[in-house]
Amino acid sequence: MQHLEVSDVRAKYGTLEVLKGISFSIKKGEIASLVGPSGSGKSTVLRALMGLTPITGGTVMIGNERMNYSSAKEVRAARDRMAIVFQQYNLFQNMTVMQNLTLAPLKIKKWGKTDVITEAHRLLGLVGLSDRANAFPDQLSGGQQQRVALARALALKPQILLLDEVTSALDPELVNEVLDAVRKLANEGMTMIIVSHEMAFVREVADKVIFMDEGHIIEVGKPADIFDNSQTNRARDFFSKILRH
Amino acid sequence: MNYGFQFGVVWDNIPELLEGAWLTLQLGCFAFAGGSLIGLLFATIKTYGVWPLRFLVDCYVIFITNTPALIQIYFLYFGLPEVGIRWSNEACLLIGLTMNAGAYLTLILRAGFLSVRVTEIEASQTLGMSLIQQVRYIILPHIAKSIYPALANFFIVVLVMGTSVGALIGVDELTGQAINLSTVNYRWLEYFTVVAGMYVVLTFIASIGLALLGRWAFRVKARIF
Numbered sequence: 001m002q003h004l005e006v007s008d009v010r011a012k013y014g015t016l017e018v019l020k021g022i023s024f025s026i027k028k029g030e031i032a033s034l035v036g037p038s039g040s041g042k043s044t045v046l047r048a049l050m051g052l053t054p055i056t057g058g059t060v061m062i063g064n065e066r067m068n069y070s071s072a073k074e075v076r077a078a079r080d081r082m083a084i085v086f087q088q089y090n091l092f093q094n095m096t097v098m099q100n101l102t103l104a105p106l107k108i109k110k111w112g113k114t115d116v117i118t119e120a121h122r123l124l125g126l127v128g129l130s131d132r133a134n135a136f137p138d139q140l141s142g143g144q145q146q147r148v149a150l151a152r153a154l155a156l157k158p159q160i161l162l163l164d165e166v167t168s169a170l171d172p173e174l175v176n177e178v179l180d181a182v183r184k185l186a187n188e189g190m191t192m193i194i195v196s197h198e199m200a201f202v203r204e205v206a207d208k209v210i211f212m213d214e215g216h217i218i219e220v221g222k223p224a225d226i227f228d229n230s231q232t233n234r235a236r237d238f239f240s241k242i243l244r245h
Numbered sequence: 246m247n248y249g250f251q252f253g254v255v256w257d258n259i260p261e262l263l264e265g266a267w268l269t270l271q272l273g274c275f276a277f278a279g280g281s282l283i284g285l286l287f288a289t290i291k292t293y294g295v296w297p298l299r300f301l302v303d304c305y306v307i308f309i310t311n312t313p314a315l316i317q318i319y320f321l322y323f324g325l326p327e328v329g330i331r332w333s334n335e336a337c338l339l340i341g342l343t344m345n346a347g348a349y350l351t352l353i354l355r356a357g358f359l360s361v362r363v364t365e366i367e368a369s370q371t372l373g374m375s376l377i378q379q380v381r382y383i384i385l386p387h388i389a390k391s392i393y394p395a396l397a398n399f400f401i402v403v404l405v406m407g408t409s410v411g412a413l414i415g416v417d418e419l420t421g422q423a424i425n426l427s428t429v430n431y432r433w434l435e436y437f438t439v440v441a442g443m444y445v446v447l448t449f450i451a452s453i454g455l456a457l458l459g460r461w462a463f464r465v466k467a468r469i470f
Binding site: 050051052072076079080083084086088090091092093094103104107108109152156 | 362364365367368369370371372373374375376378382383386387390
């Protein structure tokens with residue numbers, strides 16, 4: 001059974017249509033990666049799923065439930081099931097790492113305090129930051145902040161995790177520590193949609209690669225097929241440019 | 246120099262000076278609190294309001310911040326009675342100072358509104374926060390922290406410079422009280438030495454209070470010295 005099913009989803013920024021009918025699906029535990037040139041709409045897919053960019057058409061199903069984005073309450077239902085990690089980490093700067101992780105579970109979900117804190121410590125261990133629980137974001141490196149953001153997203157126990165170019169703002173030597181954390185999640189069976197320019201990483205962890213261009217999905221397939229043997233000129237052209245070095 | 250200091254006369258009138266200092270503190274606090282409400286309302290209008298309202302707020306801010314507080318208070322105390330509006334001198338001082346503080350606080354609070362990071366708002370939305378929860382947990386703490394130093398400085402300005410204007414319309418706050426007393430026995434030097442000291446003590450107490458509040462509420466590392 002498909003875990004997430006996106007059918008003919010459209011989205012606009014003002015009058016500019018950035019998603020022109022996107023359809024794809026992923027199974028539970030599967031990792032899909034959205035790749036394609038800048039401006040192709042990859043990040044918009046994730047933002048639309050999270051209700052940050054309004055959807056103007058199409059349907060989104062999670063399990064048997066149809067996600068509607070027409071009211072604040074329904075948008076929150078989608079946000080209950082999915083979590084996103086942004087390129088720029090977007091941590092709350094005036095809160096400690098621990099507060100960043102526990103704010104939503106405690107105040108929004110109203111889960112029990114002991115459980116939330118135990119879980120937060122487990123997640124910090126998972127991303128290798130057990131010793132920085134009381135640090136503030138501005139005391140951490142970019143890679144550390146991004147790992148905190150990853151832990152914060154997981155603290156809400158999402159069914160699906162969306163990663164929006166999580167390593168694009170990082171210095172090259174910090175990229176691996178974040179990718180290592182994502183790799184651990186992949187091994188734990190987390191369902192993920194990853195927008196990334198790290199093609200070697202995508203090839204390693206993704207079950208499915210979705211190539212996008214100008215608001216359309218051009219080609220879908222296993223990483224090896226897409227990267228080495230793409231069927232469309234547009235995809236072949238793109239990969240020949242970025243995989244050459 | 247042959248001046249014989251006589252602090253004894255000042256000492257005898259310390260209770261009157263303390264009364265003046267108490268009035269100064271009250272006027273400063275009330276003007277600042279009232280000004281904060283005006284500032285909060287007007288900064289909200291300037292950030293989110295429609296243009297005719299924004300224009301009115303702009304006019305208010307421009308007029309107030311570009312004229313001396315003394316003129317504004319003279320306008321209320323000497324000007325308005327000509328058209329039949331007559332308030333007591335203390336009321337004129339308090340209203341004038343509140344309106345004056347309101348304009349500056351509009352600017353300070355607006356800077357705070359503009360400093361809220363869109364990225365943090367988006368993060369809080371995706372974590373499932375409602376608008377009210379975003380305001381409570383993310384927006385207000387951020388604004389409070391970022392404008393706290395400017396607010397604390399401005400409070401001292403209102404407390405010291407603002408209230409002392411009252412002496413010129415006969416309000417018996419600390420400066421007014423010092424003028425009254427020293428006119429009786431011409432011990433200007435002694436009185437104003439002591440009053441200067443009292444102002445320093447007053448602002449020192451206020452600074453400690455503000456710094457403690459800032460540390461406790463907003464994690465601001467405020468320095469007292």
